[in-house]
Amino acid sequence: MNKDIVRSKIEKHPCYNKSAHDKYARIHLPVAPACNIQCNYCNRKYDCSNESRPGVTSGVLTPEEALEKVIVVRQAVENLSVVGIAGPGDALANPSATFETLRMLKSLDEGLIPCISTNGLALPDHLDEIAEVGIGHVTVTMNAVDPDIGKEIYSWVHFQERTYQGREAAELLLKRQIKGIKGLVSRGVLVKVNTVLIPGVNDRHIKAVASKIKELGVFIHNILPLMSKPEYGTKFSKENLPEPTIEQIAKARFDCAEIMGSFDQVMQHCRQCRADAIGKLGQEFDMDSISEEMITNTSVLKSHVLGRYRSFVAEKMEREIAGFKNRFKVTLVAVATENNSMADVSFKNARDFYVYEVSGWGVHLREIRTLNYDESEACIKLSGHLRNVAGLLHDCSAMVCSVAGKQAFKEMMLKGIILDTEGGYKLLEQAAWVAGSKRIREHVSVKTA
Numbered sequence: 001m002n003k004d005i006v007r008s009k010i011e012k013h014p015c016y017n018k019s020a021h022d023k024y025a026r027i028h029l030p031v032a033p034a035c036n037i038q039c040n041y042c043n044r045k046y047d048c049s050n051e052s053r054p055g056v057t058s059g060v061l062t063p064e065e066a067l068e069k070v071i072v073v074r075q076a077v078e079n080l081s082v083v084g085i086a087g088p089g090d091a092l093a094n095p096s097a098t099f100e101t102l103r104m105l106k107s108l109d110e111g112l113i114p115c116i117s118t119n120g121l122a123l124p125d126h127l128d129e130i131a132e133v134g135i136g137h138v139t140v141t142m143n144a145v146d147p148d149i150g151k152e153i154y155s156w157v158h159f160q161e162r163t164y165q166g167r168e169a170a171e172l173l174l175k176r177q178i179k180g181i182k183g184l185v186s187r188g189v190l191v192k193v194n195t196v197l198i199p200g201v202n203d204r205h206i207k208a209v210a211s212k213i214k215e216l217g218v219f220i221h222n223i224l225p226l227m228s229k230p231e232y233g234t235k236f237s238k239e240n241l242p243e244p245t246i247e248q249i250a251k252a253r254f255d256c257a258e259i260m261g262s263f264d265q266v267m268q269h270c271r272q273c274r275a276d277a278i279g280k281l282g283q284e285f286d287m288d289s290i291s292e293e294m295i296t297n298t299s300v301l302k303s304h305v306l307g308r309y310r311s312f313v314a315e316k317m318e319r320e321i322a323g324f325k326n327r328f329k330v331t332l333v334a335v336a337t338e339n340n341s342m343a344d345v346s347f348k349n350a351r352d353f354y355v356y357e358v359s360g361w362g363v364h365l366r367e368i369r370t371l372n373y374d375e376s377e378a379c380i381k382l383s384g385h386l387r388n389v390a391g392l393l394h395d396c397s398a399m400v401c402s403v404a405g406k407q408a409f410k411e412m413m414l415k416g417i418i419l420d421t422e423g424g425y426k427l428l429e430q431a432a433w434v435a436g437s438k439r440i441r442e443h444v445s446v447k448t449a
């Protein structure tokens, strides 16, 4: 990549550029709770330890809440330049929430730099979307480039409906990470690799990781110390694996700097931030300092931004509809919602459904249907809920929600209704279009209105 382009990309990024770390601030938006792998240094009760200190919990936000937070914080934090998604699980194990949040933020300010952090498993599937949303900085955590070492670090990897373990899991993860990094580099994205230094497991292997990522065109290497206090409750902490000494970390960084080509390409100032960190690195912003006036300003600006976002989505949909071939097929799609604006609710909590007619002519609201549970049914079992949803949506070919479990997918499919989470966190009409147009295109025998 041309040096001037690189310079402009890192100028305001506090992690990719040491000299920006005390001038520019970042905000992390905890919109990504799920994870698709299990690292042995992570306790999933807490944030993703690939960037965060273990034992820290961040409350999860919806994309709309995240937008609100950025609007309010921007009024109080000087030089807020980067918006990061780094958990509390994996950004790309929650693609709908991650991408919709960043799309909405684009409608707020094109100048904010979007940045995500991932274990890399789902990376190859999202390369085009990353480029389309304009994400120019991606962190991939890569702890080993040898599956025999990787198998000591990961308990399992969940990929395409299957759970892998041992060497097979580590090999699959590594293959996906390499493919993903190559795809990012070829699209001009700056890649940072995080490596957790685990004494006795990968400490002698760090140079091999550095050599491989240098070959792949990674921009900067960040070596993080394993954190393994007994109270973290991770597999490694239960096995009493020691944390590395300061000397071990310094030596590993020095060795990697030699391989990467300079000290600027080995991060020295990482703070292992929480998934909801705000401010300049090391100077955490206090949310209590937000004034009433800022909160009032936020709601005005938020509705303005959402209006802009709606127009952007409507234009995009119009273009897609104009190019759609199957004009005369019609199907019904139900979108579950809580805020009556987006597909923002999980299958389990879905009560209100906007039912749309989707065809080559576009998306039209037919009606709103509601499941009315009384108080005594507040904790209704999944089996009962499944039956009720399937009954209420008997004439629909798809239902969109933000998250759904395996059993719900399976049972609804048996009833002829496809559960679609790709439309999760999209605006209602767009969510219906995404699911409905796919059903029509698949040429499956869709239920028609």
Ligand code: CLF
Residues within 6 Å of the ligand: 014, 015, 026, 028, 051, 052, 082, 083, 084, 085, 086, 115, 116, 117, 137, 139, 192, 222, 269, 270, 271, 272, 273, 281
């Ligand atoms: Fe956040 Fe990470 Fe982007 Fe930075 S943090 S997603 S690259 S904006 Fe930075 Fe924090 Fe270290 Fe991460 S100091 S943990 S390296």
Ligand code: SF4
Residues within 6 Å of the ligand: 035, 036, 037, 038, 039, 041, 042, 043, 044, 047, 048, 049, 050, 088, 089, 090, 119
């Ligand atoms: Fe935990 Fe992050 Fe590893 Fe997932 S990728 S298991 S959240 S450390």
